[in-house]
Amino acid sequence: MKKLLALIALAVMPLTAAAHGPSPQKVEKTVTIKADPAKVWALVKDFGNMQKWHPAVASTKLETKDGDTYRLLTLKGGGTIYEKLRSIDDTDMKLKYEIEEGVLPVSDYNSFITVKAGPGAGESTVTWVGRFYRVYKLNPPIPPGQDDESAINAVTGVYDAGLANLKKVAEGK
Numbered sequence: 001m002k003k004l005l006a007l008i009a010l011a012v013m014p015l016t017a018a019a020h021g022p023s024p025q026k027v028e029k030t031v032t033i034k035a036d037p038a039k040v041w042a043l044v045k046d047f048g049n050m051q052k053w054h055p056a057v058a059s060t061k062l063e064t065k066d067g068d069t070y071r072l073l074t075l076k077g078g079g080t081i082y083e084k085l086r087s088i089d090d091t092d093m094k095l096k097y098e099i100e101e102g103v104l105p106v107s108d109y110n111s112f113i114t115v116k117a118g119p120g121a122g123e124s125t126v127t128w129v130g131r132f133y134r135v136y137k138l139n140p141p142i143p144p145g146q147d148d149e150s151a152i153n154a155v156t157g158v159y160d161a162g163l164a165n166l167k168k169v170a171e172g173k
Contacts, residue, residue: 002052022133025152029159033124034169040124041115043170047071047085053169054162070100074102079103086110099132104158105150127168128159 081102099109109132136146
């Protein structure tokens with residue numbers, strides 16, 4: 001009986017290994033800003049005004065549906081991103097949101113941004129973390145632009161540009 005179970009396990013294993021689908025991805029970026037955490041947090045937590053600090057965002061439109069807050073980001077380069085606010089925690093200075101739909105090549109995207117006291121007096125450390133999957137959820141062949149690398153590169157670009165400009169805006173440069 002044990003030999004039969006072992007043979008069945010060996011026969012089924014290649015099928016399950018090939019059918020697992022995409023792997024979860026994560027991007028985490030951090031920046032130190034020479035500005036008081038309260039000042040930086042005021043910019044980050046303003047869910048309806050991301051265009052004030054993210055250079056790719058032309059405008060933000062807020063709406064409420066069934067008690068939940070959503071924002072529609074219109075991008076300067078074209079396209080939109082529709083996001084749902086999950087929570088804003090003023091005590092921990094943490095904002096959580098998820099993408100409902102948009103032009104980024106990601107799916108099941110969840111993110112948070114935190115602001116903490118920085119290493120020096122009057123400094124802040126901002127961390128932006130996103131967890132997501134590539135947009136194409138089936139097994140290979142994967143269409144160009146819908147793979148893990150495209151998803152990671154897109155999110156990394158959003159975070160790098162956003163944090164660099166948040167630093168510039170918060171520091172008043």
